Amino acid sequence: MEHTTYRSKKGVCTMAVDFSKSKTRENLMRAFAGESQARNRYTIAAKQASRDNLYSISQIFLFTADQERAHAEVFYELLRGQTEQTIEICGGYPVNLAENVTDLLKSAVHNEMQEFEDVYPEFAKIAKEEGFDQAAGAFDMIAKVEAVHGRRFALLAELLGKNQYFENPDGGEWMCMNCGHIQKGKMAPPVCPSCHYDRGYFIPVELAPYLMPELI
Numbered sequence: 001m002e003h004t005t006y007r008s009k010k011g012v013c014t015m016a017v018d019f020s021k022s023k024t025r026e027n028l029m030r031a032f033a034g035e036s037q038a039r040n041r042y043t044i045a046a047k048q049a050s051r052d053n054l055y056s057i058s059q060i061f062l063f064t065a066d067q068e069r070a071h072a073e074v075f076y077e078l079l080r081g082q083t084e085q086t087i088e089i090c091g092g093y094p095v096n097l098a099e100n101v102t103d104l105l106k107s108a109v110h111n112e113m114q115e116f117e118d119v120y121p122e123f124a125k126i127a128k129e130e131g132f133d134q135a136a137g138a139f140d141m142i143a144k145v146e147a148v149h150g151r152r153f154a155l156l157a158e159l160l161g162k163n164q165y166f167e168n169p170d171g172g173e174w175m176c177m178n179c180g181h182i183q184k185g186k187m188a189p190p191v192c193p194s195c196h197y198d199r200g201y202f203i204p205v206e207l208a209p210y211l212m213p214e215l216i
């Protein structure tokens with residue numbers, strides 16, 4: 001590590017490395033690139049889900065894409081002092097262009113869990129070692145969100161893969177994301193009985209936005 005140590009009256013301290021020469025500067029740019037790409041991958045995946053009449057899944061991709069944009073912004077802001085500079089990075093980024101939505105979800109799970117388990121913990125560790133606590137905190141906090149993203153995509157992939165996104169042999173409830181109608185039964189109807197939108201607008205109530213069980 002490129003730390004300079006010095007002895008203060010209170011004991012030995014570690015002085016942070018110069019940010020412009022740090023690994024954290026590069027890692028923030030890697031994270032910005034990764035988040036920016038995740039945002040676009042999910043926006044593109046949302047289009048595929050819409051083409052397959054999986055409107056509610058398309059909305060979940062878009063919702064997640066917007067959070068990736070927010071993550072990108074957090075990392076970008078931490079580079080504010082580098083304005084007008086170009087930061088060279090070396091990194092690997094995935095290509096996930098499956099036409100099947102379940103496959104797109106599975107790829108997303110892989111990428112999210114990689115960020116949660118490997119990439120961001122490593123970036124956070126380096127940032128701490130280099131003395132950049134704010135960056136370390138951002139990597140730690142955003143890593144936890146990626147785990148939530150990963151688990152949600154995994155649940156969607158599982159339900160779609162088992163044909164249980166619109167069906168539940170034990171009985172379930174679905175909400176139409178166009179009009180809010182809630183349908184109980186063993187499956188979501190082919191079209192919403194209230195607004196006549198396609199079945200693809202239904203979402204299992206457990207995943208429905210802003211829907212509290214006590215309101216049903």
Ligand SMILES: [Fe+2]
Pocket residue numbers: 035038067068071072142146
């Ligand atoms: Fe993210």
Ligand SMILES: [Fe+2]
Pocket residue numbers: 038068112145146149150
């Ligand atoms: Fe994510």
